[in-house]
Amino acid sequence: MLKIDSHQHFWVFTEQDYGWIGEEEQVIKQDFLPEQLSGLLTENNFDGCIAVQARQTIEETNWLVELAENNNFVKGVVGWINLKADDLTQQLSQYQNTPCIKGFRHVLQGETDPNFMLESKFVRGLNTLAQLGYRYDLLIFAHQLPQALQLVKLVPNLNIVVDHIAKPTIKSGLAFDEWQTAMLALGQYENVYCKVSGMVTEADPKNWQKSDFTPYLDTVFHAFGENRIMFGSDWPVCLLGGSYVDIKQIVVEYVESHCPEAFDKIFGTNAVEFYQL
Numbered sequence: 213m214l215k216i217d218s219h220q221h222f223w224v225f226t227e228q229d230y231g232w233i234g235e236e237e238q239v240i241k242q243d244f245l246p247e248q249l250s251g252l253l254t255e256n257n258f259d260g261c262i263a264v265q266a267r268q269t270i271e272e273t274n275w276l277v278e279l280a281e282n283n284n285f286v287k288g289v290v291g292w293i294n295l296k297a298d299d300l301t302q303q304l305s306q307y308q309n310t311p312c313i314k315g316f317r318h319v320l321q322g323e324t325d326p327n328f329m330l331e332s333k334f335v336r337g338l339n340t341l342a343q344l345g346y347r348y349d350l351l352i353f354a355h356q357l358p359q360a361l362q363l364v365k366l367v368p369n370l371n372i373v374v375d376h377i378a379k380p381t382i383k384s385g386l387a388f389d390e391w392q393t394a395m396l397a398l399g400q401y402e403n404v405y406c407k408v409s410g411m412v413t414e415a416d417p418k419n420w421q422k423s424d425f426t427p428y429l430d431t432v433f434h435a436f437g438e439n440r441i442m443f444g445s446d447w448p449v450c451l452l453g454g455s456y457v458d459i460k461q462i463v464v465e466y467v468e469s470h471c472p473e474a475f476d477k478i479f480g481t482n483a484v485e486f487y488q489l
Contacts, residue, residue, distance in 0.1 A: 216442070219407050220262070223243065223244055230266070230267075240448050248448075255457075262444075264349060265290060276291055329359055338363075342369040351376070358394065375444075382414040413452055425462055441482060443478050
C-alpha cells in the first residue's frame, strides 16, 4: 500500500513569480526541488507525493510534468490550465499521453470576485475536466464556501478535493460555526474529498499547539468520513510553522487517537484512489 503526501509544491524562487512570499517568510524564500523532498519523504515513510501547481501558467504545468517524469516518487501532478478557454478540450489533448497529470487547480482564493468560480465558462471548464477523467483541487478561503457549495451542485460528475480544509481562521477562531456548517454541507456530496493540510499557516505559525486543530479535525472527519480525507504536508509552505515531522505529527496523533484503523487510508489509500495513482 502506497503512503502518499497528497499536497506539496516545488519552485525555483524569483520575486516575480512568488511575490506572495514576503520578508517575514525568509524560510521559504529559496528554491525547493525534488532532491530536497525525497529524503524527507523517505524519513517519514512516504512512498511518493502529489506535486501541486504554485504558478498560474501552462509553463508551470509542463515543468511539474518534467519533474515527475524524472523523479519516480512524484506520483502525480495537479497542474494549471485556463479553464475558461474556448479551446480547453484542444489544450487538454496535448496531455492525453501524459499519465502523471492527474488534475488541475486554479487559485480561487486569489480571485477578488467570490462568484468567479460560478461564471459559466469556468463551470463549463470544470465539467470538461470531469468528462476527461481529471480531478480538481479546490483552493478557497472559508468565506468562499457559500459559492463552493453552489459550484459543487453544478459539477456533479467532477471529483473535487478541498485543499487545506478550506482555510478557516484557526488563529482567531472567528467564524468557526459558519465554516463548520458549510463543511458539513460539502461533505454530503460523495464526489468531494478534503485534504488535512495547510493548517499551521492558518493558525499562529510560531505559537500553535496541536489542540488548536482538534475542533477543525473533528469537523472534517465528521463531514467527510475516513474514506474521503487525505494528508498533505503543504511542503515547503508548512516550514513557516515547523518541520515536516512537526506538521505530519498533528495529523498522525489525531488519527491514532480517534480512528487508528483509518491510518492507511488517510496517509495513502484515499489519495491513491482519488488521483488514480
